[in-house]
Amino acid sequence: MAATIPEFMGYLRPDGKAGARNFTAVIPSVTCANDVALAICRQVQGTVTYLHHQGCCQLPPDLDRVTETLISIGKSPNVANVLVVSLGCEGTDHARLVEEVAATGKHVEIIRIQELGGVSKAIQAGTDFARRLVIEASSCQRTRCPISKAVMAIKCGGSDATSGMASNCVIGYVADKLVDLGATVIFGETTEFIGGEHLLARRGANPQVGEKILQIVDEMEKRAKSLGCDMRKGQPTPGNIAGGLSSIEEKSLGAIMKSGSRPIQGVLDYPQAVTTEKGLWIKDTPGREPEILTGMACSGAQFMMFSTGRGAPQGFPSMPVIKICGNPHTYAHMSEDMDINAGLIITGEKTIEEVGEEAFQKMLRVLSGEMTKNEAIQYFSSIDIHMLGPVI
Amino acid sequence: MALNIALKVNDLDNVATVFAEGVSKGQEVEVRDKKGQSWIITVLGDIPYGHKIALTAIPPNQDVIKYGEAIGMAARQISKGEYVHVHNLDSKRGRGDWKENN
Structure with missing residues (x-):
């Protein structure tokens, strides 16, 4: 059979990347600018904002991490142009934020609340900037893009025993197919490698990658052990335990199913975007949704495939999230939040391949503009940036 | 009565996952593996949906x-069917x- 190479209709950006969405990103450079950014977004259609809690009174490595994460969000292919909302006295390097996003050829504006004379004046100035930016963005047209420009982020949340036996296997199928088609796939949740890291290390593209995987898992486990307790209830969560997962090892062995079976090219730091090298990558992140969704969005992923058993409805402002539900009862109960029913694998009505193909077709439609269920109901504001050190 | 199914993922496994509601003490479950083999085990206690049953003594x-x-690892003796x-x-x-591990 002559297989045609799949394509999607995306927004080609000046740096050659292809977006699945075309938002004006209103980025608060610090948590103190959140309400101004939110007010602008409520007024101007076509905008999204990122209500995070960082950017001041943190140690320099964490401030760099905030700056670099926000830069990567601005550079994301789903973002057409950017309005930075700054208070004026924060620790985030907002000048660098503007400069590095603008270097990709995107139009970037900045407003500073203190300089403009307060909140209401900043909302007015920001609204006027945002109106001009969305009008400018709205003239972008979708064009045919090869599937090799797709970057898929993957994640599982609210896992139960069905996750590792159905929904994660479906994502693994899609991951392998995308890698074979020359696209890029990123998975993370380093905590959920504990107990399965030897299997991942064997898949390193070279021995250094294998070593690095073992190292990030060891660091994560040491952080967990440093409080002197059994990590159960933290990981696995009470919900995981109620869903039949007895230990972090069991959760991990199910979780890594979603990475498929292809070689792992390397490990990306939290704020880091993917390089030009395609294939399967790991991003060093915790498992909690607000932080991993942000970390994945700043990888340059246009979308995420998210597996769940108990019913996790999370999303991200500028990255559509396709929900694959492994538990047939949860799917029946929460079908308005779940995009794909992988519970049919558990009931024996469909195979992993059949549901995998269904998910792949859904992915092509979402890349081309079809909304996911979380986008349609705008369930995507609960986000944050993963920090290493204390707030001081 | 609907069949109570438990799935065994790998040949080496000494547990299977029960995908049936309300499995209780004394009932039988049909364990299935990926090769299409199946066999019956009697359950020694109530097992919720998605939870595990021991296929051997551990x-x-x-x-x-x-x-x-x-x-x-087994925290105590686990019997087949538990x-x-x-x-x-x-x-x-x-x-x-x-x-000792720190």
Whole structure:
């Protein structure tokens, strides 16, 4: 059979990347600018904002991490142009934020609340900037893009025993197919490698990658052990335990199913975007949704495939999230939040391949503009940036 | 009555996952593996949907195996047909409470 190479209709950006969405990103450079950014977004259609809690009174490595994460969000292919909302006295390097996003050829504006004379004046100035930016963005047209420009982020949340036996296997199928088609796939949740890291290390593209995987898992486990307790209830969560997962090892062995079976090219730091090298990558992140969704969005992923058993409805402002539900009862109960029913694998009505193909077709439609269920109901504001050190 | 199904993922596994509602003591479950083989085990206690049943006896400190890998160890003697979960399975990882491992 002559297989045609799949394509999607995306927004080609000046740096050659292809977006699945075309938002004006209103980025608060610090948590103190959140309400101004939110007010602008409520007024101007076509905008999204990122209500995070960082950017001041943190140690320099964490401030760099905030700056670099926000830069990567601005550079994301789903973002057409950017309005930075700054208070004026924060620790985030907002000048660098503007400069590095603008270097990709995107139009970037900045407003500073203190300089403009307060909140209401900043909302007015920001609204006027945002109106001009969305009008400018709205003239972008979708064009045919090869599937090799797709970057898929993957994640599982609210896992139960069905996750590792159905929904994660479906994502693994899609991951392998995308890698074979020359696209890029990123998975993370380093905590959920504990107990399965030897299997991942064997898949390193070279021995250094294998070593690095073992190292990030060891660091994560040491952080967990440093409080002197059994990590159960933290990981696995009470919900995981109620869903039949007895230990972090069991959760991990199910979780890594979603990475498929292809070689792992390397490990990306939290704020880091993917390089030009395609294939399967790991991003060093915790498992909690607000932080991993942000970390994945700043990888340059246009979308995420998210597996769940108990019913996790999370999303991200500028990255559509396709929900694959492994538990047939949860799917029946929460079908308005779940995009794909992988519970049919558990009931024996469909195979992993059949549901995998269904998910792949859904992915092509979402890349081309079809909304996911979380986008349609705008369930995507609960986000944050993963920090290493204390707030001081 | 609907058949009570439990799925065994890997040949090495000594537990299977029950995908049936309300499985209770004395009932039978049909264990199926990926090769299409199946056999019957009698359940020794109530097992909720998505939870595990022991396919063999597992002595204390022996590995509990699923996906062909250790998911922890038996915290005490586990009998064939017994419900396996946090009450009789100890995780071996992330144990900040185990001084000897720190």
